[in-house]
Amino acid sequence: MSVTREVAGWVARLAIDGVPLGVTAAARAAVLDTIAVTLAGAGEPVTRIVAEAVAEDGARPVAAQLGTDLRTSAEGAALVNGVSGHALDYDDVSVSVRGHPSVVVLPAALAAAQSVSASGRALLEAYVAGVEVMTKLGRVMGPAHYRAGWHATSTLGTLGSAAAAGKLLGLDAGRITHALAIAASEASGSRQNFGTMTKPFHAGHAARCGLHAARLAQKGMTGDPAAIEGPVGFFAMFSFGDARPEELVRSLGAPFDLVSPGLSVKKYPCCFATHRAxxxxxxxxxxxxxxxxxxxxxxxxxxAGGRQPLIHDRPETGLQGKFSMQYVIAAALLDRGLGFDAFSDAAVRRPEAQALLERVMVHEEPAFRDAANPMEEGHVTVEVRTTDGRRLARRIDHPRGSPALPLRREELLAKFRDCAARALDPAAVDRALTALDCIESVRDVNALVASLVPGPRPAAPVR
Known part of the structure; x- marks a missing residue:
């Protein structure tokens, strides 16, 4: 049997009741954080642009943009929510992916769930399946994919979101195989666009394409059953010989990536490669x-390789500042923290920030090459030389929010409240938290979504 078929079979067979409790708990936490950052990004310029374009299409309103009153097609909602969730670069990251799994998988799954009135448990089950496929693809893909300039969030995320959407739409293994094959031909995303509006578009595009692939497969569209591992398939095109397809199937759920190595939750709204520093x-x-x-x-x-996503040494905009080690260090020193306001265009253009970032030097050390993913593994050192001659140094192995140093429950809730307040009033934020806390008891995800958009909120029905 082909690798693509075996992956599809694993997705079709996965049942949330058979998943370890730690995986389910990790999924709940990731959904909470991803919805938080999606609400926070609802008013960002790139989100507004994409939402306006989607609204102009006048599609049948079956799914919602979180934090607004827009209702549109399932694919339109997946696109807009994916863009919104990545607009601030505040969403979770995976060392296996070298990118962001939840912000692609969850928007596709949530839109598909709304279209079929799926339960909260079904949503979690599909999310677990999609993240597992995406992360394990990333693990066996090898580093050449990212080095060549591909944005793994988008390329791998298209297949992960297809798996999640196919699960929610009730596709059998054969049709999920076709969904994955279709998604492999939709995968795209260049890192040259980091620091522009197109980077968050990548996440929404991948979510939309994955859902689109699943819907086409549902209607009978076919693809090659060896689309992932074939001679000119996904791995052959994207891995430059690094991929180890024979490891993919046996790695699924053994263990689940949600618990080992786990996801990192961002403490700051900027590229994770800057967080340790x-x-x-x-x-x-x-x-x-x-x-x-x-x-x-x-x-x-x-x-060595730790600067790959940090392509803006002298940023001129807030978006570029998120991918500038020099600016992140300057802003941290100026503001004694890194919040939303640090990444506005005006903040980046502050004369004092521009002057200070000129004093920040970033060096790649080949001797640190003990990491498969140098953006998140290995270690980072920071040395501050002061005007009075002191040299103050710190080694950082794990950033706050990583699996080794996870944010506390109260920190996660504070992040949710801070993010959600950008789109919802205080009472609505409380209702949203209450609804998300009992997500597994929700009979219809549409009731859950009603607590995440403006207007009157009916209580989410429970079993």
Missing amino acids: ADGVLDLAGEHGIRPNDVAAVTVTVP
Whole structure:
């Protein structure tokens, strides 16, 4: 049997009742965080642009954009919510993917769930399936895919979202095989667009394409049953010989990536490759009372390859600032933190920020090459040289929010409230948290979604 067929069979057979409790708990937490950042991004310029374009199509209203009153087609909702969830670059990341799994898989699954009035348990089941397929594809793909310039969130996410959507639409293994094959021909996304509106578009595009692939397969469209592993299939095109397709099927659920290695939840709304250095410089500034004017120079040393997503050394916009180690360090020193406001165009263009980032140097150290994913593995060092001659250094192995240093429950809830308040009033935020806390008891996901958009909220019915 082909690898593509075996993956599809695994997706079709997966049952939430047979999943370890830790996996279900991790899925609930990831859904909470992803919905939070999706609500936070609802008013961002890129989200508004995409939502306006979707609204102009006048599609049959079967699914909702979270945080707004827009209702549109399932595919339109997957697109807009995927864009919204990635607009602030505040969504979770996976070391296996070298990217962001939830922001692609959940919008596709949520839209599909609304279209068939699926239960909350079915939504979680599909989310687990989609994330597992996406992360394990990433694990066996190898590093050449990302190095070549592909945005793995988008390329791998198209197949992960197809698996999740196919699960929710009730496709059998044969039709999920076709959905994965169709999705393989829709996969795309270039890292050259990091620091622009097109990067968050990648997430929405992948979510929409995955759902689209599943719907086409549902209606009888076919694809090659060896689309993933074939001689000119997904791995052959995208992995440059690095892929290990023979490992894919046996790795599914053994263990689930949601628990090992787990997902990282972002503490700051910027590229995760900057987070260890941000933690280090904030710690040093707090411990030693360092003020911006005290800084003569900052040197950040990362593993070889650790700068790959950080393509804007001299950013001019807020979006570029998210992918600039120099700016993130400067903003952390200036603002004593990294919140939403740090990544506006005006904040990046502050004369004091532009002057300070000139004093930040980033160095890749080949001796640190002990990591398969240098953006998240290995370690980072930060050294601050002060104007009075001090040299203050910190080594950071794990960023806050990573599986090794997870955010506390109260930190996750604070992040949710902070994000959701950008789209919902305080009472609505409370209702949303209550609904999400009992997601597995929701009979119809549409009732859950009603708590995540403006207007009167009916209580989510439970079994």
